[in-house]
Amino acid sequence: MTVLPPHLEVLLKDISTPAYVVDMAVLKKNMATAAHIRKESGCRILLATKAFALPVVFSLMREFLDGTTASGVHEARLGRETFGKEVHVYAPAYTRNSIHELLTISDHIYFNSADQLRRFLPEVKAYGRDKLVGIRINPGYSNATLGGHLYDPCSPRSRFGVLRRDLDDLPWDGIDILHAHALCESLHHGSVGLIEHMAREFAPYLRRVGAVNFGGGHFFSKAGYDIEALIRAIRDFRAAFNVEVILEPGSGCVVDAGYLVATVVDVIHNETDIAILDASASCHMPDVLEVPYTPPLYGAAAPGENPFTFILAGNTCMAGDIIGEYSFPKPLKPGDSLVFGDMLQYSFVKNNTFNGTPLPDIALLHEDGRYEVVRRFGYDDFKARLC
Ligand SMILES: Cc1ncc(COP(=O)(O)O)c(C=O)c1O
Known part of the structure; x- marks a missing residue:
């Protein structure tokens, strides 16, 4: 199970979700690696x-x-x-x-x-x-x-x-x-x-x-x-x-330099426990369905490794809008925050508003711990693509 690093705890408190968050410290580290490759090669x-x-x-x-x-x-x-x-x-x-x-x-x-x-x-x-x-x-x-x-x-x-x-x-x-x-x-x-x-x-x-x-x-x-x-x-x-x-x-x-933060909206049971999130695989994490792959989730592990296994699903009409199955030390409940890792590449450049689903905020987590929303989307963004 990957434990949430302390500098990401701010993402569990009082932020509006869903949100893509760029970790500026990691982005800088990745860029320093690129600069090293350029210089030396x-x-x-x-x-x-x-x-x-x-x-x-x-x-x-x-x-x-x-x-x-x-x-x-x-x-x-x-x-x-x-x-x-x-x-x-x-x-x-x-x-x-x-x-x-x-x-x-x-x-x-x-x-x-x-x-x-x-x-x-x-x-x-x-x-x-x-x-x-x-x-x-x-x-x-x-x-x-x-x-x-x-x-x-x-x-x-x-x-x-x-x-x-x-x-x-x-x-x-x-x-x-x-x-x-x-x-x-x-x-x-x-x-x-x-x-x-x-x-x-x-x-x-x-x-x-x-x-x-x-x-x-x-x-x-x-x-x-x-x-x-x-x-x-x-x-x-x-x-x-x-x-x-x-x-x-x-x-x-940008690998590992950003997150998608989501909130549990409802929990239901059909053979297994299912949590419906305000983030959607279809709309916000399209590679989860296309590749397909299961993104890392802090504080969770593979199904069955922890006592409580849940399917995490999007809030759209598509039956296949499933992010994946994960297990948790405690049962999920509405209001819980979830932080998916490695969510920058091919995420917001590919997202969509199917079902009128709101687009996540885009935010920066600065090196001093400050959380800054740089773009919030709304109804006008949904409507502008339709007429
Ligand atoms: C021609 C070309 N260049 C660069 C890239 C970037 O690839 P990646 O994001 O995997 O580094 C792609 C990805 O499809 C590509 O098709």
């Missing part, structure tokens, strides 16, 4: 805003990172307006309109297919010499630790990246960056494995570009990740191919 690190986009903490993050990478026009614009520094963008496919907009916003544009590259390369190059062009390849390297094929960009029949057999046909003169995103929540074995795999299998192509982007999925702030192994692998790779190296993690930047 000479790579550049971008924040993938698809995983975590919270402008209020970008002022802190931009001190430690080189910029952001976006999944399309809106994220690129957010990165440009609120983070600054470099803006990269990759999408599986662009329309002509999106390319035109991206040319005015982003520094570097990555293409997913030979067709898209050929179609838009002349416009990108004509726009300005400082716009760099990347091509995503499918490196044929699988190491994603989550969700099987769902989170493996190199799974069979994947739509991501140019296949090895088609690489010779690319217009290499126009390509500046090779992009190989293949990981998901991978420890150093995955990061180092991908880097070494690329060196072994793609050397002739690596010599044709100025930079290699090893994508996201590097879980560098997770306990057990050997940072020094990553640093060595990047250094060796840079020396062997005389290229710049870019990483674009999302989860690795």
Whole structure:
């Protein structure tokens, strides 16, 4: 059972729930790790805003990172307006309109297919010499630790990246960056494995570009990740191919740096004890259902380990809106507060208001213990997306 650390006790008292809470001390620690990797390996690190986009903490993050990478026009614009520094963008496919907009916003544009590259390369190059062009390849390297094929960009029949057999046909003169995103929540074995795999299998192509982007999925702030192994692998790779190296993690930047705090609204019994919360898997923790995974919960353990086992469920109509089954030393009752751990990546960037469910507050837990709500949502946010 993971015991609630003393500095989180404030989350059990008098805060409005549900709430996503960023632990600023942990975020700073993660950012210091990123800065160490950049300094010692000479790579550049971008924040993938698809995983975590919270402008209020970008002022802190931009001190430690080189910029952001976006999944399309809106994220690129957010990165440009609120983070600054470099803006990269990759999408599986662009329309002509999106390319035109991206040319005015982003520094570097990555293409997913030979067709898209050929179609838009002349416009990108004509726009300005400082716009760099990347091509995503499918490196044929699988190491994603989550969700099987769902989170493996190199799974069979994947739509991501140019296949090895088609690489010779690319217009290499126009390509500046090779992009190989293949990981998901991978420890150093995955990061180092991908880097070494690329060196072994793609050397002739690596010599044709100025930079290699090893994508996201590097879980560098997770306990057990050997940072020094990553640093060595990047250094060796840079020396062997005389290229710049870019990483674009999302989860690795914010892992274990935040919580979702919820309150028990009702307790019912149907074969087992069930607690209905003001937080919902469907609306507020979508990866719980998609991956699927069961988030850590402070003060609780796996079913049966403590005397009182409960299913924790959301307050929506969906029968499958279940966060998970946990056991507790004491029975849950309405009004009890629950603190789920590791709830920053792919949480509030993906949430929704199904059933008109209110969105959680977004709050910061400052290093001095101060709890600050930076955004509260209401009926107007629900309505604005409908009409
Ligand atoms: C192209 C690309 N880059 C970066 C990322 C960020 O990955 P993560 O949040 O796992 O680090 C993703 C995630 O899907 C991605 O598709």
